Amino acid sequence: MKQIQINLNPSMPALPKIADKTKINVRYALIPPYVSVHIHWDQKVGELLYELEEPILTEKEKVLLNSLETSLGEMININVLVQKTKESKIEYIDRTTRLLIEELDLKVSEQTYKKVFYYLFRDFVGLNEIEPLMKDFFIEDVECNGINTPVYIVHRIYRNMKTNITYKSIDKLSSFVEKLAQRCGKYVSYASPLLDGALPDGSRVNATYTKDIASRGPTFTIRKFTKIPWTPVQLLNMGTLSPEMLAFFWILLDYKTNILISGGTASGKTTLLNAIAFFIPPEARVVSIEDTKELNLPRENWLPSVARTALSYGKTGEVDLFSLLKNSFRQNPDYVIVGEVRGKEAFVLFQGMASGHSSISTIHADSVDTLIKRLETPPIELSPTLLNVLDCVVIMTHAIVNKQATRKLREIVEIVNVNNKGIALTNTPFVWNPKDDVFYFKKDLKVFSKISRKYGIDVIQLYKEFEVRASLLYELQRRKMFDFAQTQKIINEYHKNPTAVLAAFGVK
Numbered sequence: 001m002k003q004i005q006i007n008l009n010p011s012m013p014a015l016p017k018i019a020d021k022t023k024i025n026v027r028y029a030l031i032p033p034y035v036s037v038h039i040h041w042d043q044k045v046g047e048l049l050y051e052l053e054e055p056i057l058t059e060k061e062k063v064l065l066n067s068l069e070t071s072l073g074e075m076i077n078i079n080v081l082v083q084k085t086k087e088s089k090i091e092y093i094d095r096t097t098r099l100l101i102e103e104l105d106l107k108v109s110e111q112t113y114k115k116v117f118y119y120l121f122r123d124f125v126g127l128n129e130i131e132p133l134m135k136d137f138f139i140e141d142v143e144c145n146g147i148n149t150p151v152y153i154v155h156r157i158y159r160n161m162k163t164n165i166t167y168k169s170i171d172k173l174s175s176f177v178e179k180l181a182q183r184c185g186k187y188v189s190y191a192s193p194l195l196d197g198a199l200p201d202g203s204r205v206n207a208t209y210t211k212d213i214a215s216r217g218p219t220f221t222i223r224k225f226t227k228i229p230w231t232p233v234q235l236l237n238m239g240t241l242s243p244e245m246l247a248f249f250w251i252l253l254d255y256k257t258n259i260l261i262s263g264g265t266a267s268g269k270t271t272l273l274n275a276i277a278f279f280i281p282p283e284a285r286v287v288s289i290e291d292t293k294e295l296n297l298p299r300e301n302w303l304p305s306v307a308r309t310a311l312s313y314g315k316t317g318e319v320d321l322f323s324l325l326k327n328s329f330r331q332n333p334d335y336v337i338v339g340e341v342r343g344k345e346a347f348v349l350f351q352g353m354a355s356g357h358s359s360i361s362t363i364h365a366d367s368v369d370t371l372i373k374r375l376e377t378p379p380i381e382l383s384p385t386l387l388n389v390l391d392c393v394v395i396m397t398h399a400i401v402n403k404q405a406t407r408k409l410r411e412i413v414e415i416v417n418v419n420n421k422g423i424a425l426t427n428t429p430f431v432w433n434p435k436d437d438v439f440y441f442k443k444d445l446k447v448f449s450k451i452s453r454k455y456g457i458d459v460i461q462l463y464k465e466f467e468v469r470a471s472l473l474y475e476l477q478r479r480k481m482f483d484f485a486q487t488q489k490i491i492n493e494y495h496k497n498p499t500a501v502l503a504a505f506g507v508k
Contacts, residue, residue, distance in 0.1 A: 004121075006090055204292050236477045246276070267398055280297075305328065342364070385420060
């Protein structure tokens with residue numbers, strides 16, 4: 001028999017955006033040559049379905065698979081599996097399985113072996129039934145609401161869909177949640193039934209273990225981690241924001257201002273934060289602090305830190321955001337990025353802003369008024385006057401445009417002044433109008449006046465630079481320059497030699 005070949009990094013097709021869901025009918029490979037997905041409209045149930053197409057086993061092959069899984073479970077060295085790469089894990093499982101078949105003197109055809117081996121790979125190396133979902137570039141979230149109910153996914157193009165995966169046994173689902181916990185380096189039990197962690201690839205996992213706290217049995221939600229973050233130009237092309245908005249962020253980050261990105265759950269806050277981090281000067285030292293790792297910054301001078309939960313009951317071994325953030329200001333950062341502020345760490349962050357450290361963070365709030373109230377009330381309780389160190393607030397939102405779910409930068413609000421009573425005087429130079437799906441902006445940028453006073457730069461010069469950078473970003477979009485490394489190279493080169501970059505792209 002030939003050595004088994006599994007393609008773990010298939011190329012993903014450019015999927016068509018079709019407004020009429022009843023006309024959607026696409027198929028693409030997830031784990032070639034074994035698994036593909038068929039996304040189509042099901043007339044009977046009246047909804048879009050995400051159907052995995054895996055190898056079909058005969059009854060005889062199912063018995064063989066069960067026998068091999070039981071025997072392999074006893075033979076395999078789990079420590080070896082943990083340490084190896086996925087490619088070497090495949091080789092290890094393949095070698096061990098062939099040895100087992102030989103010892104048991106089983107007669108297995110090559111075709112049967114290939115089908116059975118896929119399931120052995122899926123269940124021992126991968127994440128069982130959902131392993132193909134984890135390989136789908138277009139999937140953002142995987143959601144299981146318990147037993148006897150389909151697993152749902154959130155797709156980048158076609159949004160929420162029901163899959164053909166259903167867990168029918170509480171024991172099997174409980175066992176899988178335990179596996180998720182192990183992959184996250186965590187522990188779940190009846191005494192500690194909540195799981196919040198990150199898989200080795202960075203994907204966020206939230207799960208419940210017992211039926212006591214979720215009536216349908218164990219549940220899990222996985223927010224998939226994008227290894228290569230969206231570039232500013234890609235967000236531009238997706239219609240998330242405008243060239244002027246990006247040019248505004250570029251100048252703000254050049255001059256070390258403080259930005260807070262706000263919005264609801266999964267509104268694109270971290271995606272935007274990752275994208276605008278491209279504009280941080282290449283030589284600057286960046287320190288980031290997160291609960292679970294989501295940031296992926298395109299730079300070398302970056303010190304990423306992740307909070308750690310207690311190693312046992314009580315607080316033993318815990319390293320929280322507050323401690324990490326307090327420590328980060330001793331690491332001489334030019335920029336501090338906090339994945340999300342939600343508690344006492346906000347006080348340290350704003351103190352850092354006040355002492356001259358440029359900071360970017362995200363927070364859950366759907367408007368500036370809600371955000372200010374949240375910062376001023378428990379558990380954060382910031383002094384209203386301390387909010388004056390914040391330069392601008394960005395509001396991200398979910399939206400339906402042409403019957404398609406999307407994410408939009410709804411508005412950028414500049415904080416002009418917050419008085420002792422917590423009443424904010426603001427300026428909103430950038431807004432998205434949902435009626436005509438157009439971004440509007442006015443040339444009255446209060447932050448430019450702040451920068452002018454702080455750095456002694458003429459405001460007219462800042463406006464001119466703003467227009468030039470917006471034109472450059474528009475040109476990058478027009479030329480479809482979406483590559484991660486290429487985008488970073490152009491932006492870094494602009495910091496060193498703007499004249500040459502503008503000339504190369506014909507921008508005046």
